[in-house]
Amino acid sequence: MSLQMRDRVATLSGVLTVDEVEPLVAWLRATRGASVNLRECTHLHTGAFQALLCFRPKVSAAPRDPFLAAHVFPWLTSTRPPPMMKTGGDS
């Protein structure tokens, strides 16, 4: 089971697939003071990562997964938008 939603805490475990993005977003929309537990999460679908960045729930437990811990978790811990906005597409 990869998505467990309670009153204020959603627990994400294992691989969170595209199918779980929608219930997660619905829950985030409806939940004030939400927090998410990522301890056992091994992968987040981009849609879920995006939703966490947009709704900014508190992260109650950091992921153990090395990739998520190093590259995803740090962006979920601030209460304000992360530093960079899209600059004009120059390439």
Next chain:
Amino acid sequence: MTTRVLVVDDAATVRLYHRQLLSAAGFEVAEAVNGLDAVEAALQTAFDLFVVDVNMPKMDGYACVSALRGETVATTAPILMISTEDRQSDADLAYAVGANLYLVKPVDGARLVRMATMLTANDGDGDGDLHP
């Protein structure tokens, strides 16, 4: 209560730069030009923070920090080491001798002040206890 910082660097410009930054942030700044100088100063004054350059003549930063943490001075004050090297081995050595933070030059001034402020955020009485 003032927070005392000892800036240890053989480069006069860097010492001045750090002095300007830290004074502006409300620290009381003293300077030392090498490790020996720093250890002598630390025996005279209880500093709340050390900002130590690595590459110095007479006694380099590693030996200096080692001495500050050794029985002679035995300070528990935070030590921030600054080096131009960002090799893993250099950082490892810094942590091994007892630095609390290892930053690579050029250190962004604002960041140095932030770190200095954070590292001295507790009440500086050295016992590590918190008084609510």
Next chain:
Amino acid sequence: MNPLLAQFLAEADELLTVLDQGVLRLERDPDNADLVNEVFRAAHTIKGSSGLFDFPELTRLVHAAEDLLDAVRSGQIALEPALTDHLFAAFDLVRTWLGQVSAAERLPATAGAEGAVLIARLRAPLGGSGAAPAASARTTSAPTDVAPQWLWSLGEDWLHATASWLSLTEATMRFAHYEPDERCFFQGEDPLHLVSQVPGLDRLVPVEPAAWPPADEYDEYASVLGFVLATRAGVSELSYLFRYVSEQVEIVELDADGLRRLLDGSDEGTRTAQGDAAVVRDDARPLREPADQERVDDANTVLRAALRTLAASDTTGDRTGPGDEGSGQGESEVPINPRVGSVVRSVISAARSMGCEVDLSADASPADVEAAIRLLLATDVDPVESVDTDPTAPPAPDRRTDGGDRRASARGRRADDEPAADGGAESGRLGARTLRVDQEKVDLLMDLVGELHVAKNAMAFLADAAEEEFGSRVLSRRLKDQYGVQHRLVEEMQAAVMDIRMLPLSVAFARFDRLVRDLGRRLDKSVGLVTEGADTMADKDVIEALGDPLMHLVRNCVDHGLETAAERLAAGKSVQGTVRLSAVSEGDAVVIEVADDGAGIDPAAMRLAAYHKGVISEEELESLSDAEAVNLVFRPGFSTAAEVSDVSGRGVGMDAVRASVERLGGTVTVRSQPGAGTVARLRMPLSMAVTQVMVVSSGGQRFGVPIDAVVETVRIPASDVDRVLHQDVVVLRDEVIPLVDLAAALRMDNPPAGIALGREDAADRRVLVIRAGSHHVGLLVEQFHREVEVLLKPMDGMLADHPLFSGTALLGDGLVLLVLNPKELFSHVAADA
């Protein structure tokens, strides 16, 4: 003039003198280590101090001189006359520049070009940096690339640190900017998964949209995140990895200078553009990070550094220090290890800035301190591999090896969700995409498939008729062949439709979190719910029908199964009880368990209670095994609760649960370990729509028996039927099987002559052996017919809830078939006996 600049000019002047003299002396005395050190340090100091100002060309030139001297110092190269010439030329140029700086406070416009020549000469002996070639559309690979503006996403500090690292190692690094298509989720793409596979990933930064929409307008199906990453992987590796989205990815390879040009271009300054390279200066500036993001980053940096200090210090004993420095060492009399003490202070400080308080004293054990740090970091970084000088540059994780296919095909939303905003007309390219379909349409499709099954079955009847009524064997054969083809197609079609109707059990489990919590509160018990296998799929109807039985079982767990906190404590258990809901697929069935870690069911007490209530006979009291005794909870009218609580509902027992589960074609059993808990196990068909039944006739009527329950069909001579204790039995393969006359059991009038048992001893008896729970029972019938697939519909009208039947079905020849419920039949008969 700014005093800092004045200070720098004075200091640099002194140092240049040291350099000139030192290099001269080195020519005569090349092996003088002190001298080499002194010269190196002088260059190093100029370089370090110059970094405080906006003199990138000067810094680069002195850096090149410093690196050369460093190579001399380490014995890599010998200081040849040609090299000292270059060094002198460099020092002279620096002096010239400093003169300009003291006059105009900036370097001359020609500095870049002048410096570049000397830099090349100074760096030549150190070997250039090789760059991997690249071949891909929109992929550039010359390290002299102009750094694109999107690099700013990586953070200024990080770029600075990386630039100095790259210049130190003479290396290049690959950077990629990936902007996935907004509709990529519909293609089954998962950009984050893709970037997680980048080997040697050094830094990954998500690029968010300039502004997030309000919550109610947020579209979870639009991919709006971009990614900027830095990696040590080669361009070709990256191109290969991103080969399917190459038009959405830009890859560049840069060396230190490339990064520095970007960084220099950002500096506040009064300089005009230099003519040194094709640097396109842009007004784009890195936006400052918001303060609290910075604070968290800083705190994390300090915490990770603290981990490293702890790890590096020899904190096992009271010795302090690595021992490779000749300075004072700690001794055992020192009550507080200064290193640990300082770490404690820095951790408390960092925690404060994050808004947390930690309870650590200066003499805390390193293990406690480490635990506190890890708690604050809430992450399991290995201190040895952890971060370094820069918080924003975490260690590159190992390449992921769990090759789980995360490209889940986007399944249809549930139809009872709100319809798609765009009318569901979502089109994508090839690949999985989502269509939202009204539930009614799926149900209609299911009904049609069911009807098709039935219509197809009519062909079998037709085939029989062709032979029997029209005497055409050939036509009969052809019809049978055709029937076979249609049968296969309808099977496949049914599977496909079934698949659409499949939902994960999480749908059924979802409401129990709340239920368990509320019940626990009402009963003053502390209860936690654990769910497992909620992604197991089953048909929508099954899931919906499971709601009530599961609800009842869960209530029972909390109400009767789990003890009060006091009882649990007395039993040496955790105060919090646990209810576990789990699901696993087993072939055509799904097995759901509802377990608690409560007091369990005492079989002896069950037997006695059942006996006192008259549920079981004295004989059963003796003969029932423990496992059977526990399952007495399902007997009608049985309740183990000492008093009826309002939770489990007055008078509603587990018999209701069993009845509804069996009506769905499922089974439910209970096993229990006294003191350790109880598990109710439901085995449900994955789907209830189409059932295979064996058609038999009895009393002149046809009945269906679910094929699941059929063990075998046998004909036995009447003489083989024995009577034991008023019960007809037959021995089959050493098993005594009680016989039940179906017509009698169903109280059917006028059984055709010669059918009743013992009348016509000469005739063979047709026995349908069925499984009822753990028993085998022989049904005496008149005729066996074929097996057919029927669309089983629940009984309604007068016969609704009739225990002996699980439903009705329409046969191909238009007759309504009553489908029996074997288990009920058995207990019904057993009760009669």
